[in-house]
Amino acid sequence: MRRKGPQVDTSVSWLGRLAASPTAADWQRLVDAYGPLLAAWAGRAGVPAADRDDLVQEVLVVVVRRVGEFEHRGPGAFRAWLRCIVANHVRALFRARRVAAWVDLDQLGRDDTTLARAWDREHDEYLAARAVRLVQGDFAPATWLAFHRQVVGGRSAGEAAAEAGLSLNAAILAKSRVLKRLQAELCGLVE
Amino acid sequence: MPLAATEHPTDSTLTEFVLGKLPDETGRPVERHLAGCPTCQARAAAARPADTLVALLAAAGTRGEDGLSATASVSAVGTPDEFASTQNWTGGASDGPAPAGEDDSPPAALVSHPRYRPVRQLGRGGMGVVWLAEYAMMGRRVALKVIRPGLLARPGAVERFRREVHAAAQLNHPHIATAYDADEAGGVHFLVMEYVPGETLLAEVRRGPLAPAAACRAARDAARGVAHAHAAGFVHRDVKPSNLIRAADGSVKVLDFGLAGRADAGSGPDDPSGRAVVMGTPDYVAPEQATDASAADARSDIYSLGCTLYHLLAGRVPYPAASAAEKLGAHRAAAAPAPVAGLPAGVAAVLARMLAKNPADRYQTAGEAADALDNCCDPPEAARRRLPRRSAAAAGLFAAAAVLALGVVYKVERDREVVTVETDDPDIEVVMKRNGDLVRIVDAKTKQAWDLDTHKMRLTPGGGELSIDLPGREPLVIRRAGDATLTIRRTPPAAPAVVTTGVPVGPAALLAVTDFREAHGVNPAGLRRWLAGLPPGFRPVELTARVAALPPLFDAVAVRDARDLPAEAHLELVNADRPGPYHLTDFHAMAKAGWALRASCPYDDGADRPRHHVWVRDGGRWVANGFPQAEAQDRVARWRQDQLRPTKLYLNAADPGRGKPDRPFGVLLADDDGLPWEFTLEVSPAELPVKLADARARGRMPDCLAAVGAGPDRTYALSVVPNPHGLAWEWQSGLTAAAYEATLAAQKTARRRPLAVASEGAGAAARYAALWVEYSPAK
Known part of the structure; x- marks a missing residue:
C-alpha cells in the first residue's frame, strides 16, 4: 500500500541530531516546521509584522544553540521549551520598546495556564496538519482516503472501505498504517 | 509477545x-x-x-491547510487574531465561480495590508481577481492577482505556488510582465506582478482583426518573451490573447508565467508527481497537450502562440466549435483551420508552421518563431496599430506624419536628461511653465489636462490625485479613443566613455557609473522618502546604520548606472515589512532577493541587530546565510567550485554573542564570471592595510569588505579581484561620523565613491571605515 519504503526519521532522533551535529536538512526542518508557527505566535502576542521574522530567527538560533541543554522529558517538553523561549524573546522586545504585549507573557511562560494550553493546542494542531501534509504523498490515494474518512471524517471502517473501494481489512490497515507513520513523524513533539 | x-x-x-x-x-x-x-x-x-x-x-483536519487559522481556543483567551479577519471573503468560495458581490470590494486582508493599497479592480479571470494596487512604500503600482481559494486547496499547493512564483520572478525580459512575489495576507494568497497599463490582445481583437504586420509584431514580441522563459526552463502552457498585454509603447508582454502549472482547479489530470497540470485553454491548446497535459513542452507554447496569431489575424479562434471536447478533438485531428483571407504568403507560411499538428514540424524554439515573425512585420511604425477608424484622407495624413516623424516636439533639458513631449495632434496644447519645470498639456477635444513635473518626472492628470511616474526607458503614450495623441520620452545623456577592453566583468562593470547620490543620517522614514525620490536608474549600493542613535539614522549611497544590475531591478526598502520569508536557511527566497543590503540599528536595549534591509532583486544572485565562521572556509571552497563569487558579507541577526567569532553571518554571492577572486576571512585590523597593499602591488583591488564583530576584537572579511582598468581606490578607517561625511564630499570631488562602508563600535565611539573606489575609469 505504501509507495515508498519506510524512511521514518523520528522526531526525537531529529532533536538529538539537532543537538549533536545538525545537518543543513535538520536545520531546514526546524525552520520549515516551526517558522510559520512561531511567526503566528509572535503576531498573536502583538509583535509587529516588521519584527516577526527577526524574532523567529532569534528564537530558532537560540533553539539551535541551546538544544544541547534541552532535556527531553517526554511528549510536549520541546513544545513547552519553545513556548518559553518565545515568551522570553517577546518580553525582551516589548520591554525594549516600552510597550505592552497583547498577551500576558508570564502566563505564556508557565505550563498550567489557559493561555499556555491554548497555544500548546495550536502547536499540536499545526504540527499535526503539517505531518498530515508531509506523509500523504507516501500513501496510495485509496489508502489515504480510507484513513481520512475514518480519522478526520469520523466514519466507520466499513463506510470508509466502501467509499475508497477497498476491502474492510484494507481500510483497517490503512488507518493503522497511516496513524503509525504520523506517530513516528510527530513523536515527542506533541502530546 | x-x-x-x-x-x-x-x-x-x-x-x-x-x-x-x-x-x-x-x-x-x-x-x-x-x-x-x-x-x-x-x-x-x-x-x-x-x-x-x-x-x-x-x-487539525477541519482547520486551514496550515493549521494556523482561527480557532475558538485562541480567541477564547482574548488574543487578537488577525487570521480570522478575512474569513468573510474566503469563506464559501472554495471552488467554482466566486459568488456575486465579492468582486465589488477588495478582500479585507488586502485593504488592511501594510504594503499594498488596492486601488481598483483590473479584471477577473479563471485564477481570481486582479487588483491594481499601490506599493505603499515606494508609491509604485503593481498588479495583485488574488488567487481563488479553491485553487490552492490541495495539500502543498501553497508552497508550490510560492516556489513557482519565486522561480518565475527571476524572469526579466521586456516582453514578460515580471512576477515580483507571492504573498499572503490573512489566508488570501496573491501574486504581486508588474503592472502594465494597457489592454489585452483579446480586448483588442474583439474590436476587429489586426493588420497582418501588426499581428505579427505582437506575436513576435510574445515569442521573444516566451523564448526567454523557455531558456529559463519555463513552459507557459496557457499562451492566449488574454495573457498578452499591450504596453503603452505598443509592445506586447506575456502575463502569468509560473501560474499555468498551478491552475489545479480540477480541470486537468494529475501528473505522477501528484501535481496537477493545466489543460490549457481549449481554443489554443496544442494537440499533444490536449492528449496528455504533462506532455506540454516549449513547442506546445509555439502552437498556442500560433492559435493566438490566428485569432489576431482572423478575428476568430482557429476551431470555433461548440464544446471544449470538440475543440480539443479539432486541434488533434481536424485539418488546418480555415485560411485567413488576404494574408500575405509569408505570414500564412509562418502561421502554418506554428500550427503544425506534429511538434517536430513546428519551429523548434520560440526564438526561431520570433525571427520568422520578425520578417513579416513590415511595414514599420505607421501600421503599428491598426489604422484608426478615420476617413481615408485622414488616415493618409496620419501615416505621413508618422513616417516623417513630424509633429511638434517640446524639449526640456534637465541636468541629467532630456524630456521631450511630441504631438502631431492639433488639439493638443503644450505650455511650458516656470522655465520648463512644469509642462501643462491640454487636450482641447476632451478638455483633459495633464501636468508634467520635469523634476520629479511625474505626470499628473488634471484634477486627479493619482500621478504616473514617467517610465525610465520606454516612452509614455497618451491616447484619445485609442489613438496616440502625445508621446513623452526621457532620454538620458550619452554615457561617458567607458574603457571596455573585452567584456566588463564583476566590479569593473559595477564601477562603470556616471554619478552617485548619498544621504546621511536620515531616519528610516527619511530614508524611504529619499529612496522614493531617487531619479530612475539609481540604485542603493550601500546602507550603513549609525549605531546608538535614536531614532536610528542611516547613511545610504545610491549609484546610478551600475552596469551589472539589470535596469529593471526591483528595489524595496524593508522596514515595516519585507518580501517573503527569509529565514536563515531559506535559500530560495534569498536567491530571489538577490542584491541585498542590510544594516544594523539599535533597539533601546543597546544591542544592535539588523532591522532594515534593502533588497534589489535581479534574480541572478544567491545568498548563503547563517553559518558560523568555522564553516566559512569550506563554503568559500564550495562557492569557488560552483563558480560563485562572494560580493558582500554581513552579520546575521540575533546572535547574542555580539563580536564573538562564532557569530553566524551571511554572504551575497554573484556569478563568478571566471574572475579569479581571493577571499580571506579573519583579517585583523593590523593585517588589513598589509593585505590591501599586497593586493595593490599585485594589480588587484578589493571587491568585498566587511567587519565581523566590533571593537578591537573585530576582524575583516576581504575579497580581492583583478583591477583591469587600473581604478584608483583607497581605504580609510577610524573615521568619526563627521569626518566620514567630510571625506565623502572630498572623495566625490575626486570621482570616488564608497564601495564598502562598515561601522565599527557603538555609541559615541562609533567609527566608520570606508573603501573608496574611482567610479570613472582612469584614462
Whole structure:
C-alpha cells in the first residue's frame, strides 16, 4: 500500500541530531516546521509584522544553540521549551520598546495556564496538519482516503472501505498504517 | 509477545493495532491474522477507541491547510487574531465561480495590508481577481492577482505556488510582465506582478482583426518573451490573447508565467508527481497537450502562440466549435483551420508552421518563431496599430506624419536628461511653465489636462490625485479613443566613455557609473522618502546604520548606472515589512532577493541587530546565510567550485554573542564570471592595510569588505579581484561620523565613491571605515 519504503526519521532522533551535529536538512526542518508557527505566535502576542521574522530567527538560533541543554522529558517538553523561549524573546522586545504585549507573557511562560494550553493546542494542531501534509504523498490515494474518512471524517471502517473501494481489512490497515507513520513523524513533539 | 497466526488478538492488542501503536514485531502477526479472520476484522472495525492523536488529527483536519487559522481556543483567551479577519471573503468560495458581490470590494486582508493599497479592480479571470494596487512604500503600482481559494486547496499547493512564483520572478525580459512575489495576507494568497497599463490582445481583437504586420509584431514580441522563459526552463502552457498585454509603447508582454502549472482547479489530470497540470485553454491548446497535459513542452507554447496569431489575424479562434471536447478533438485531428483571407504568403507560411499538428514540424524554439515573425512585420511604425477608424484622407495624413516623424516636439533639458513631449495632434496644447519645470498639456477635444513635473518626472492628470511616474526607458503614450495623441520620452545623456577592453566583468562593470547620490543620517522614514525620490536608474549600493542613535539614522549611497544590475531591478526598502520569508536557511527566497543590503540599528536595549534591509532583486544572485565562521572556509571552497563569487558579507541577526567569532553571518554571492577572486576571512585590523597593499602591488583591488564583530576584537572579511582598468581606490578607517561625511564630499570631488562602508563600535565611539573606489575609469 505504501509507495515508498519506510524512511521514518523520528522526531526525537531529529532533536538529538539537532543537538549533536545538525545537518543543513535538520536545520531546514526546524525552520520549515516551526517558522510559520512561531511567526503566528509572535503576531498573536502583538509583535509587529516588521519584527516577526527577526524574532523567529532569534528564537530558532537560540533553539539551535541551546538544544544541547534541552532535556527531553517526554511528549510536549520541546513544545513547552519553545513556548518559553518565545515568551522570553517577546518580553525582551516589548520591554525594549516600552510597550505592552497583547498577551500576558508570564502566563505564556508557565505550563498550567489557559493561555499556555491554548497555544500548546495550536502547536499540536499545526504540527499535526503539517505531518498530515508531509506523509500523504507516501500513501496510495485509496489508502489515504480510507484513513481520512475514518480519522478526520469520523466514519466507520466499513463506510470508509466502501467509499475508497477497498476491502474492510484494507481500510483497517490503512488507518493503522497511516496513524503509525504520523506517530513516528510527530513523536515527542506533541502530546 | 508475538502472536501465533491462528490466535485471535486481545481487545487491547487489537485497539493498539488499529491506532498504529504496535511496533512492527507485534503488529505484523496481527496484520497477518486479520487478513484471514473476518471475525477480528469486524471487531477491529467496531473498535472506535478514544485517542489523543486521532482527536488531534480530526481537529487539525477541519482547520486551514496550515493549521494556523482561527480557532475558538485562541480567541477564547482574548488574543487578537488577525487570521480570522478575512474569513468573510474566503469563506464559501472554495471552488467554482466566486459568488456575486465579492468582486465589488477588495478582500479585507488586502485593504488592511501594510504594503499594498488596492486601488481598483483590473479584471477577473479563471485564477481570481486582479487588483491594481499601490506599493505603499515606494508609491509604485503593481498588479495583485488574488488567487481563488479553491485553487490552492490541495495539500502543498501553497508552497508550490510560492516556489513557482519565486522561480518565475527571476524572469526579466521586456516582453514578460515580471512576477515580483507571492504573498499572503490573512489566508488570501496573491501574486504581486508588474503592472502594465494597457489592454489585452483579446480586448483588442474583439474590436476587429489586426493588420497582418501588426499581428505579427505582437506575436513576435510574445515569442521573444516566451523564448526567454523557455531558456529559463519555463513552459507557459496557457499562451492566449488574454495573457498578452499591450504596453503603452505598443509592445506586447506575456502575463502569468509560473501560474499555468498551478491552475489545479480540477480541470486537468494529475501528473505522477501528484501535481496537477493545466489543460490549457481549449481554443489554443496544442494537440499533444490536449492528449496528455504533462506532455506540454516549449513547442506546445509555439502552437498556442500560433492559435493566438490566428485569432489576431482572423478575428476568430482557429476551431470555433461548440464544446471544449470538440475543440480539443479539432486541434488533434481536424485539418488546418480555415485560411485567413488576404494574408500575405509569408505570414500564412509562418502561421502554418506554428500550427503544425506534429511538434517536430513546428519551429523548434520560440526564438526561431520570433525571427520568422520578425520578417513579416513590415511595414514599420505607421501600421503599428491598426489604422484608426478615420476617413481615408485622414488616415493618409496620419501615416505621413508618422513616417516623417513630424509633429511638434517640446524639449526640456534637465541636468541629467532630456524630456521631450511630441504631438502631431492639433488639439493638443503644450505650455511650458516656470522655465520648463512644469509642462501643462491640454487636450482641447476632451478638455483633459495633464501636468508634467520635469523634476520629479511625474505626470499628473488634471484634477486627479493619482500621478504616473514617467517610465525610465520606454516612452509614455497618451491616447484619445485609442489613438496616440502625445508621446513623452526621457532620454538620458550619452554615457561617458567607458574603457571596455573585452567584456566588463564583476566590479569593473559595477564601477562603470556616471554619478552617485548619498544621504546621511536620515531616519528610516527619511530614508524611504529619499529612496522614493531617487531619479530612475539609481540604485542603493550601500546602507550603513549609525549605531546608538535614536531614532536610528542611516547613511545610504545610491549609484546610478551600475552596469551589472539589470535596469529593471526591483528595489524595496524593508522596514515595516519585507518580501517573503527569509529565514536563515531559506535559500530560495534569498536567491530571489538577490542584491541585498542590510544594516544594523539599535533597539533601546543597546544591542544592535539588523532591522532594515534593502533588497534589489535581479534574480541572478544567491545568498548563503547563517553559518558560523568555522564553516566559512569550506563554503568559500564550495562557492569557488560552483563558480560563485562572494560580493558582500554581513552579520546575521540575533546572535547574542555580539563580536564573538562564532557569530553566524551571511554572504551575497554573484556569478563568478571566471574572475579569479581571493577571499580571506579573519583579517585583523593590523593585517588589513598589509593585505590591501599586497593586493595593490599585485594589480588587484578589493571587491568585498566587511567587519565581523566590533571593537578591537573585530576582524575583516576581504575579497580581492583583478583591477583591469587600473581604478584608483583607497581605504580609510577610524573615521568619526563627521569626518566620514567630510571625506565623502572630498572623495566625490575626486570621482570616488564608497564601495564598502562598515561601522565599527557603538555609541559615541562609533567609527566608520570606508573603501573608496574611482567610479570613472582612469584614462
